[in-house]
Amino acid sequence: xxxxxxxxxxxxxxxxxxxxxxxxxxxxxxxxxxxxxxxxxxxxxxxxxxxxxxxxxxxxxxxxxxxxxxxxxxxxxxxxxxxxxxxxxxxxxxxxxxxxxxxxxxxxxxxxxxxxxxxxxxxxxxxxxxxxxxxxxxxxxxxxxxxxxxxxxxxxxxxxxxxxxxxxxxxxxxxxxxxxxxxxxxxxxxxxxxxxxxxxxxxxxxxxxxxxxxxxxxxxxxxxxxxxxxxxxxxxxxxxxxxxxxxxxxxxxxxxxxxxxxxxxxxxxxxxxxxxxxxxxxxxxxxxxxxxxxxxxxxxxxxxxxxxxxxxxxxxxxxxxxxxxxxxxxxxxxxxxxxxxxxxxxxxxxxxxxxxxxxxxxxxxxxxxxxxxxxxxxxxxxxxxxxxxxxxxxxxxxxxxxxxxxxxxxxxxxxxxxxxxxxxxxxxxxxxxxxxxxxxxxxxxxxxxxxxxxxxxxxxxxxxxxxxxxxxxxxxxxxxxxxxxxxxxxxxxxxxxxxxxxxxxxxxxxxxxxxxxxxxxxxxx
Numbered sequence: 001x002x003x004x005x006x007x008x009x010x011x012x013x014x015x016x017x018x019x020x021x022x023x024x025x026x027x028x029x030x031x032x033x034x035x036x037x038x039x040x041x042x043x044x045x046x047x048x049x050x051x052x053x054x055x056x057x058x059x060x061x062x063x064x065x066x067x068x069x070x071x072x073x074x075x076x077x078x079x080x081x082x083x084x085x086x087x088x089x090x091x092x093x094x095x096x097x098x099x100x101x102x103x104x105x106x107x108x109x110x111x112x113x114x115x116x117x118x119x120x121x122x123x124x125x126x127x128x129x130x131x132x133x134x135x136x137x138x139x140x141x142x143x144x145x146x147x148x149x150x151x152x153x154x155x156x157x158x159x160x161x162x163x164x165x166x167x168x169x170x171x172x173x174x175x176x177x178x179x180x181x182x183x184x185x186x187x188x189x190x191x192x193x194x195x196x197x198x199x200x201x202x203x204x205x206x207x208x209x210x211x212x213x214x215x216x217x218x219x220x221x222x223x224x225x226x227x228x229x230x231x232x233x234x235x236x237x238x239x240x241x242x243x244x245x246x247x248x249x250x251x252x253x254x255x256x257x258x259x260x261x262x263x264x265x266x267x268x269x270x271x272x273x274x275x276x277x278x279x280x281x282x283x284x285x286x287x288x289x290x291x292x293x294x295x296x297x298x299x300x301x302x303x304x305x306x307x308x309x310x311x312x313x314x315x316x317x318x319x320x321x322x323x324x325x326x327x328x329x330x331x332x333x334x335x336x337x338x339x340x341x342x343x344x345x346x347x348x349x350x351x352x353x354x355x356x357x358x359x360x361x362x363x364x365x366x367x368x369x370x371x372x373x374x375x376x377x378x379x380x381x382x383x384x385x386x387x388x389x390x391x392x393x394x395x396x397x398x399x400x401x402x403x404x405x406x407x408x409x410x411x412x413x414x415x416x417x418x419x420x421x422x423x424x425x426x427x428x429x430x431x432x433x434x435x436x437x438x439x440x441x442x443x444x445x446x447x448x449x450x451x452x453x454x455x456x457x458x459x460x461x462x463x464x465x466x467x468x469x470x471x472x473x474x475x476x477x478x479x480x481x482x483x484x485x486x487x488x489x490x491x492x493x494x495x496x497x498x499x500x501x502x503x504x505x506x507x508x509x510x511x512x513x514x515x516x517x518x519x520x521x522x523x524x525x
Contacts, residue, residue: 001217001224001524003256003490005516006048007031010496012262012420013065014043017492019226021217024055024194028213028228028258032068032099032169034394035422044069044169048519052077056193059084059182060230061210062091062299064099071096071174074181082182083193085201087209087343089184090336091299098298098329100175102395103168110166112149113451115157116142148371187211188248200251205233205243206468207300208337212244214251224524225251227486228258231493232470232478236271238307239337239359241345243470245481254486255524261494262418262469264502269465275308277463281414282309282318285459286383290410293458295398295425297391298330300468301417303337305387306360311351313362319383323365326374326388326397331367334360378404391417393425402428403449409440411458416466421495424449432460472502476509489513490522 007016007029014033019026033043051073059082060066070082070092084092119139141153158165185191190200196218201211213228235242269277285292296302302325312318325331337360341353352359368374374397377386388398405411406428413432419425424447431445435456444455470478479486489511491503499515506513516522 001226002521003226003258003524004521005258005490005492005518007033007518008065008493009516009518009520010494010499012418012493012495013040014069015060015066015230015493016069017228017258018049018054019215021194021197022219024197025049025053026193026197026215027054027057027073029060029066029230030057030069030073031066032064034065034392034420037394039422040394041169044072047073047076050077052079054078054080056080057082058193058199058213058215058228059088059092060213060228061204061207062088062095063207063231063297064095066230067092067096068099069169071100071170071178074178075170075174078181080181081193082178083191083199084182084184085187085209085211086184087336087340088211089182089209090339091209091333092182093179094329094332094336095299096175096178097172100168100170100172102390104171106395107166107168108149108151108154109450111154111158112142114163114165115154118161118163200248202244202247202251203241203343204230205235205237205240206231207233208240208303208340208343214247214254216251224255225253226256226258226524227251227254227484229260229478231260231262231468232475233468234268234271234470235474235477237468238304239345239348240343243478243482245478245483247482247484252484254484255488256522257484257486257489259475259489259491260469261475261491261499261502263467263471264475264491264494264498264500264505266471266498267473268467268471269463271465274463274465275311277465278305278308279312279317281412281461281463282312282321282385285410285412286319286321288410289383290408290412291381291383291405292385292412292414293398293401293405294385294387294414294416295391295393296387296389296416298327298389299333301391301466302327302330302387302389303334303360304466304468305416306334306365307348309385310359310362313364320364322384324368324377324384324386325365326368326377326386326401328367328369329389330387331369334367374400377401381408391425392419392423393428394423399424399450403452403454405458406447406449406454407457409457409459413458413460415460415462418467418469428456429460429462431456432458433462436460472505475502476505479511486511488522491515
């Protein structure tokens with residue numbers, strides 16, 4: 001039995017690890033790389049193996065950095081099952097088509113910008129005169145009405161004038177095809193994923209449906225066990241139960257634990273500080289007459305924000321301003337949460353369910369569906385809250401909200417999650433922190449959004465405790481309370497400094513821990 005580490009190795013995104021036996025190849029996750037647009041696009045389009053050789057796939061949870069390349073995998077010939085928990089399967093039914101839709105939209109918009117930019121150099125294009133009248137005709141052809149891009153006209157102009165077109169990684173049709181291979185199973189139910197190879201899921205506490213996966217392979221009278229944490233959640237947060245600490249006896253002896261390290265050298269702010277910090281940020285912004293923009297994962301983070309805002313509104317702790325969830329995906333994912341109350345913690349039952357309340361729905365919440373509604377909201381400068389995807393500001397409607405609101409010091413960009421290196425979210429966070437540290441004096445920094453630079457006048461506030469990832473002490477707590485007997489730990493899913501620091505910490509605690517390189521293979525004897 002061997003494991004090859006293909007993604008989220010000394011980096012955070014693109015989770016992908018390959019388990020091999022004499023008879024099968026099983027893939028652990030198939031996630032999107034996120035970061036610098038061109039670099040991420042190049043990484044995402046290349047699979048480091050023949051997709052057709054994969055027997056089955058185990059999906060730890062539905063976040064796109066773990067699931068987002070599944071349609072590409074299927075498109076390239078993978079024909080096996082995608083095994084995951086029921087919560088993850090239900091979430092993927094919405095998340096994968098949404099991911100494809102965002103990629104189609106972003107490619108469409110970037111192609112529109114390419115053609116418009118080329119035309120702006122008129123009255124000639126590529127050295128060929130087109131004349132003022134023809135130039136104006138072409139410019140008007142780029143859109144149908146006010147908001148709809150004319151795909152056919154843009155494609156024709158790109159071909160005619162030999163402009164480089166952006167193609168989406170996969171389409172909505174590709175995502176729908178992949179969903180036919182998703183197989184959701186309950187926690188603690190052992191399923192066969194290969195010859196003499198099984199998988200059992202345990203709660204990871206990260207997002208709804210997230211799982212620690214235990215893979216057991218029996219051959220020649222001996223069993224070898226690989227455990228994969230996926231992403232480990234925090235302890236004592238709202239909504240979900242804590243990460244599992246009670247594994248079945250047959251799953252406690254682990255030959256190799258593949259363990260995340262997103263916050264391998266960091267401690268979060270206490271969970272108890274989340275609501276007061278959110279209250280402070282909202283009140284400060286509303287007192288300035290501004291809006292609050294919250295880049296957020298549609299799955300997990302959005303529901304947690306709604307939960308806490310609901311509590312603050314019920315307590316009268318902040319003005320009851322409108323709350324707009326500008327992500328069709330988030331609306332559907334909220335339905336998934338409503339369908340799985342069996343995974344809620346006791347506090348959620350006591351605070352809301354026992355009183356007949358939906359934790360994620362209240363009078364001030366509005367779920368934005370259409371592009372027209374979203375465009376109107378972008379131009380609305382009355383105080384309100386917008387929660388919009390994507391969480392790292394790399395795609396989706398949040399980009400357009402930012403370009404409309406980033407220039408006003410009344411507004412707040414509220415960062416409530418980890419921003420990977422080279423993402424727009426990380427740049428905004430770092431530029432905002434530096435500007436604030438310098439007293440917000442002088443010219444504001446410029447930030448590029450959709451290929452145009454804007455002055456970062458908005459206040460940038462970070463609340464670190466919202467992270468759905470355990471910090472280093474919570475990861476150690478998971479290891480201690482789970483009572484797993486672990487022979488070796490491979491540290492993954494962390495920026496290099498975080499993974500190396502956590503590997504050192506594990507060794508100090510007596511564990512045999514290594515930080516693999518991309519493409520490295522470990523043999524389990």
